[in-house]
Amino acid sequence: MTARRLLGAYVAVVMLFLALPIAVVIPSAFGEGNALAFPPQGFSLKWFAAILERPALLAAAANSAAIAAVATGVSLVVGTLSAFALRRYAFPGRGALMALFMAPLVFPAIVLAAAIAMVLAPMGLVRNFWGLVLAHIVVVLPYVVRTVSATLAEVDRAWEEAALTLGASPWRGFTSVTLPLLRPGLVAGATFSLIISFDEFTISLFLVGSGMMTLPIEMYNYAEYSLDPVLAAVSTLLILLTTAAVLAVERTVGLGKQFS
Incomplete structure (x- = not known):
């Protein structure tokens, strides 16, 4: 005790x-x-209104939102299919492949950022929207794989087998039976992906440039020249939005079982 x-x-x-x-x-x-x-x-409340008078912050927020949306969409597709293969099928190297998917969670952020920049630079994807999207996919994909895998472990395969017995094709069984049952993991994975991508700083710092700035980097640059409460107002809005998103997911699908 x-x-x-x-x-x-x-x-x-x-x-x-x-x-x-x-x-x-x-x-x-x-x-x-x-x-x-x-x-x-x-x-x-004037500092919240003052955000609208800072076009650089608004443009950076729009960039971050677009990058997060695309990275999350791609990660949901790739992560769901990967989780299904890793959870349902036994094949040589499955453990190593799972470790590879989880690697971005354990590598130091600065090392991962430098490695991604070195890979993307020869392809001309530095200071580029799609380069940032690819980098953010690497960061958020483990969260989708983890949450979908946790949900898939609780899905009874008897439901899928029943659909196949009744004449459904494997793809129809997956889309009509398995996919709806994966909704908690998909919603949780999408929520975490959006939050983490939107808030990503270290990796974005290596890839942003003039005309392609994300909100965390723009806030950092803004703080170099001004320490007015505009930054606190932006941070407050981000805190409230993040909290609201997490609470909404918790109330609708539950988060605890995703990490049990």
């Missing part, structure tokens, strides 16, 4: 430590002053 209490206290301290930046950033976005300050002076 003592060990459990100590573990609970440790987890609470860690969670509090991780939440402290949020507790500072969100109030700072509502201050009246012209510089980031905590505690904020007064209350105002």
Whole structure:
């Protein structure tokens, strides 16, 4: 019992430590002053309105949204088919292939970024929309493979076999029976992919350039010359959107079983 209490206290301290930046950033976005300050002076929404007066931030946000959407779409297709093959079929090298899919999760981000840049540069895909998409696919694909694999492990193959017995083709059985049952893993994987791709910084730093900037990099550049609460306002919106997305997924399909 003592060990459990100590573990609970440790987890609470860690969670509090991780939440402290949020507790500072969100109030700072509502201050009246012209510089980031905590505690904020007064209350105002002007910095949220000021975001609309920063075209560079808006353009970067649009780029990040487009990159995240395309990378997530491709990752859902590739990740779902890969998870199905890895989970349902035994073949030589299956363990090594799964480790390869999960590798981006364990490699240092700076090493992975440099490697991706070295591969894409000779193909002319640096400072290019499609180069960023390919790089983000590498980053988010493991999350789709993991969530879909976890859901697929709970799908009873008897449902698919029943469809085949009733005359469905293997493809029809997959699209009509298996795919709908994979909805929790697909929704969870898509949500995490969108969030992670939109927020990706290190790899994007090696690939962005003039005319092709992502929001995290643009915010970093903005902070070099100005420390007004606009950055806090943008961060607050991102925090709220991310929290809302995760809560929506939790309430509709559940996240706990995806990582059990």
